[in-house]
Amino acid sequence: MPSDSFSSTPSGSAVEFTLTDRPILIVDDEEIIREFVKMHLMVDGFENIETAENGAVALEKVKAFNPDLIILDMKMPVLDGFGVLKALRSETETEDLPVLVTSALDTHEGRNAILRHGASNLMSKPIDAEIMLRRCRDMLERHLLIQELTRYRLRLDHELSAARDMQRQIVPSDEDAKEITNRYGCEIAAHYQPSSELGGDFWGIRNIDEDRFMLFTADFSGHGVAASLNTFRLDAIIKEMEVTSPSPADFLANINASLYTLLEPGQFATMLCAIIEPKNDRLVYAGAAAPEPIFGNVTTQNASLLDGSGILLGVRESSTYEDKEIEFPKGSFMFLFSDALFESPNQDGKALETEGVLELTQSAIVKSPATPFDFVLSEFYKEVSQPLNDDLTAIWLSH
Numbered sequence: 001m002p003s004d005s006f007s008s009t010p011s012g013s014a015v016e017f018t019l020t021d022r023p024i025l026i027v028d029d030e031e032i033i034r035e036f037v038k039m040h041l042m043v044d045g046f047e048n049i050e051t052a053e054n055g056a057v058a059l060e061k062v063k064a065f066n067p068d069l070i071i072l073d074m075k076m077p078v079l080d081g082f083g084v085l086k087a088l089r090s091e092t093e094t095e096d097l098p099v100l101v102t103s104a105l106d107t108h109e110g111r112n113a114i115l116r117h118g119a120s121n122l123m124s125k126p127i128d129a130e131i132m133l134r135r136c137r138d139m140l141e142r143h144l145l146i147q148e149l150t151r152y153r154l155r156l157d158h159e160l161s162a163a164r165d166m167q168r169q170i171v172p173s174d175e176d177a178k179e180i181t182n183r184y185g186c187e188i189a190a191h192y193q194p195s196s197e198l199g200g201d202f203w204g205i206r207n208i209d210e211d212r213f214m215l216f217t218a219d220f221s222g223h224g225v226a227a228s229l230n231t232f233r234l235d236a237i238i239k240e241m242e243v244t245s246p247s248p249a250d251f252l253a254n255i256n257a258s259l260y261t262l263l264e265p266g267q268f269a270t271m272l273c274a275i276i277e278p279k280n281d282r283l284v285y286a287g288a289a290a291p292e293p294i295f296g297n298v299t300t301q302n303a304s305l306l307d308g309s310g311i312l313l314g315v316r317e318s319s320t321y322e323d324k325e326i327e328f329p330k331g332s333f334m335f336l337f338s339d340a341l342f343e344s345p346n347q348d349g350k351a352l353e354t355e356g357v358l359e360l361t362q363s364a365i366v367k368s369p370a371t372p373f374d375f376v377l378s379e380f381y382k383e384v385s386q387p388l389n390d391d392l393t394a395i396w397l398s399h
Helices: 031-043 055-065 081-089 108-116 129-169 174-184 225-240 248-262 353-367 372-383
Strands: 005-008 015-018 024-027 049-052 069-073 099-103 121-124 187-193 201-207 213-220 269-277 282-288 294-297 302-305 324-327 332-337 392-398
Touching (some): 024 031, 031 049, 031 129, 055 081, 081 108, 099 108, 174 187, 213 248, 248 269, 282 332, 302 353, 372 392
Parallel strands (some): 024 069, 099 121
Antiparallel strands (some): 005 015, 187 392, 201 213, 269 282, 294 302, 294 332, 332 392
16 A cells, blocks of 8 residues: 655655545545445545535535545536536635546547646546546645645745844834934935845944934845844844944944854945034945945035945955045935845846936936935836845935
């Protein structure tokens, strides 16, 4: 007798399936055939078997018995096999239920008609018991495996959704941004569009004193759980770190030293940090291989790329970074973004690239000076192919 169970590992650990206790429904108007099929199933070890003499009774038993496999005749009174297939495939609960059709129809057209109506598999009458048992086991195994994979995917989707929600909780809220406006007179607009996977994008703001605040963006290498976990690591590092130096370069050096001890080989992060002093119209920033931010002024309608270069975070135990200072009078803005903005392809397969983002920003401050950030995002999403292959984070700081 064949083994009554099989194993699968959809979630990384063995999952054991027992076949012989799975419910099977036999539907045939001839009692001798119903008994013949039932007897062979029982001899093969199957224990949970019900029968029905026509399609109408079968549909009632499907609701009550909830079978994992139906062995179905086609020619029956009251409701034939075609009617049963139509009813099963029209309901969400049974649209994927395995149905093994046994039929005397042996023409090419007849067999195709049965398959078109939703049969999972079919065999000709008179029934060969050995072939029938082999197909029953194969269909049950496939059905149970698909069920387990579906449950695993639902669990995974739920966990990924929870992880995305947690990532959103560690980045600044609208209330945090309003506090910056009330306290320092600067406005921060943020946009985050996750890809289909978890990602490594992260950004934050931090009050330093009455005159200064910090803004930073980071992007960890890779996608998935590892990249996501690294954003939580960085959040914990920054929350525990005292900002005693007015230097973004020193801040990046300290972050690098912490990440070097935490990241796995081959992992790294890019980052840009800026300290803003609105009362002095001053902005100091430092980069760690970050995308080039855009600096400009809505009043004078000019925009240019800044230097985000520097050593990647986490690849060397000790790295130094360079502070760069710019004037930041009223009307000024700084536009920071992750690489998805300039690397995501449009419908023609072409990406904006950094110069394209600069041109789009220049267009925004001319055509929509009151809402340039909204303009940039709107124009980007008009052209880009979705879903995005990478997380998109974009931050617009204006004075």
